[in-house]
Amino acid sequence: MYSLGDIQLFILTADLGSLSKAARQLDLVPATASASLKRLELHLNTRLFARSTRSLRLTPEGTLFLEYGRQALTLLNQGEAQLRSDGEIKGHLRLSMPADVGRNVLLPWLNAFQKTYPKVTLALQFSDRIIDLFSAPIDVAFRYGKLDDSTLISQPLAASRRVVVASPTYLAQHGTPTTPKELAEHNCLLFYLERGLFNNWRFHTGKNAIVIKVSGDRMTDDAAIAREWAIAGLGIAYKSWLDVRQDLAEGRLVTLLDHYVGEETPLNMVYPERSSTSPVLRALLLFLREKFHALDIPSERHF
Template identity: 90%
Template sequence: MYSVTDIQLFVLTADLGSLSKAARQLDLVPATASASLKRMEVHLNTRLFVRSTRSLRLTPEGTLFLEYGRQALILLNQGEALLRSDGEIKGHLRLSMPADVGRNILLPWLNAFQKTYPKVTLALQFSDRIIDLFSAPIDVAFRYGKLDDSSLISQPLAASRRVAVASPAYITEHGAPATPKELVNHNCLLFYLERGLFNNWRFHSGKNAIDIKVRGDRMTDDAAIARGWAIAGLGIAYKSWLDVREDLAEGKLVTLLDNYVGEETPLNMVYPDRSSASPVVRALLIFLRERFFALGIPIDRNG
């Protein structure tokens, strides 16, 4: 079996393109370094490097294993850091989240999280726009829907779907649509998402998808405002059930088109790569999952 030093040497050799340079950085004699790589290759039953007198390069198998080696070292370093801090959860997190679920669900829980872990500091950004986690100063984002960027790490938090909602007062005055197509005869409350104005509403009836392009006299870049407009009786909104669940329970809003299924909007916790999953990020994930579970909201494992 190979050791942590063997993995360190393998990763450093790949990065430097030289076994001798990697050995010097780790204070190993050349013979020990050569034996280290040989030990790994024997254990893995594959060649990790193609060697010549002038060059050294990764084999396809070595390239595949390199990422796992990096992640193993990152996790070990994080574990060591946690133990050195006596298991204390601390640090600074910059979080981005959709405005509605952020203010109404996540914010009170984040306050409770900081009360549980008083050495954690948080910087919060509320936005319905998609943040580029590779360029923006954000550590973790909360996002609705299926993740398009496979290079990001997505941790599911809660299952949800979009629902068409309106206030009882709106329905009394304007009636309720019986089919998605009848939405064109109603004032629909619109908001902007990453691809622009969200005015194409999708429903499902069995295996059939129904796309309706809706119109309305109100548009906003804050989906929480669209929810407020709906509560005020100004039109129909198409919102994640998580955003409006309390309004539905209190009778401020009612669901429409109950014979049709809205598009899935699972809520996920997203970060750039596994190295971003520091102890405080892992603690936050566990903390939030426990709260969603307590509400009886299942985790969307396919999110």
């Protein structure tokens, strides 16, 4: 039977690309390290590394087992840390979130979370692109929309829909569209999503779906910039209600085409299954759900 030390040596060898380097780092003699790796391979009845005189690389079976080995060590470390902490919430989380909702909604709440749990450290990444949680150094991602990857755990935080918004200044100068078709006559503020430029705006009224291809003189890879352009009176934007709720409440923006229902953009907290037992992650999920629950989020008929 292999030991925890065998798993640690295997992972470190894969990371360093060298059994001898891994042995030195773990303060093992080469013979002991070699015996450890052979013991693991014998128990699994498979070769984990393809060896030559000059290189050591993972086999397909080794690559598969490496991910499970990492998960096992992560869970053991989390359990050990929890026992030592006597139930105290502490630890480090690396978070990725869309720029707009991240800065305007989540950031103040994350600051409050750290004030509540002062032994928690957070590393924040603001990006509108989809992060691969299995390869990127990210523990948790906040994502709009329905989750396509069934290998991840998705925890719903808040319902939301896209709403068409513009500033009172823009509308005074250019008029107010009353149907989605009239958006083609206006300067629409565009941003890029994972599949490219977001210039097909979708609505429905009753059972009828409407797709309007829009255009404009401004495009960005940061959706928060499109919101700022709209506030500045430079055009019309199609944003998640969560992104613009404060601007609507304070009159910087107003909604248009209120008789048409925009695309659903529910906000979810997404993470790999290996992170699901983390006490600090569970504390963050509960904290944010309470914050979102306190928001006065409109029902579908009021969006």
